[in-house]
Amino acid sequence: xxxxxxxxxxxxxxxxxxxxxLAQFYIDVFxxxxxxSPKLEFEVIWLKLGSSLYLHLIERxxxxxxxxxxxxxxxxxxDPKNLPRGHHICLSVSNFNSFVQTLKEKGVEVxxxxxxxxxxxxxxxxxPDGNGLEVSSQSPIQ
Numbered sequence: 001x002x003x004x005x006x007x008x009x010x011x012x013x014x015x016x017x018x019x020x021x022l023a024q025f026y027i028d029v030f031x032x033x034x035x036x037s038p039k040l041e042f043e044v045i046w047l048k049l050g051s052s053l054y055l056h057l058i059e060r061x062x063x064x065x066x067x068x069x070x071x072x073x074x075x076x077x078x079d080p081k082n083l084p085r086g087h088h089i090c091l092s093v094s095n096f097n098s099f100v101q102t103l104k105e106k107g108v109e110v111x112x113x114x115x116x117x118x119x120x121x122x123x124x125x126x127x128p129d130g131n132g133l134e135v136s137s138q139s140p141i142q
Contacts, residue, residue, distance in 0.1 A: 011046075011054035012089055016129045019045045019057040025128050026055060029103070030091060049091075080111035080124045080132075088124065088132030096121050096137035 016022045023045045026032040032047035032055060043059040093099045100123045103110050111124040121137040 009053070011056050013056040013058055014127075014129065014131050015058045015060040017060045018129075019043055019059055022057050022127060022129055023047060026057075029106075053091075080109055080126060088134050090134035090136055092136045092138060096123070096135065099123075099135060 014022065023032075023034065026047055027034070030049060032049045035046050035048045035054075037044045037046040042061070045057040047055040047057065049055070100110055100112065103123070103125060108125050113122045113124070114120065115122065119138065123135045125133055125135075127133055
């Protein structure tokens, strides 16, 4: 029996040296909306997508470097072709083809794949801070 009861995803957080730029990316690309953020000893921006997905953008502590992004890893992984096996978060979209086209028009390098079932399309790319993202044409199986 699991130790946790009623567990569900609360939020995903990303640290950044420029949280305003990163917030604008997620607002422009995915349609996140900015919500009220707490007043902390460092800058934060909280974003919300739909009714339950929250993204917390946190000002990077200049004294630490957490090994999350591709540029802090031991080898060069800045190529989105490496993301299927790397750290990333995935969002599903209903307009996959036009979404990917918009990314390309914005100059975002995209690696596209189709799952062996031939039904699920995937696009892997990085946000402006090098955080791995995937967009899928299929909603997760319930």
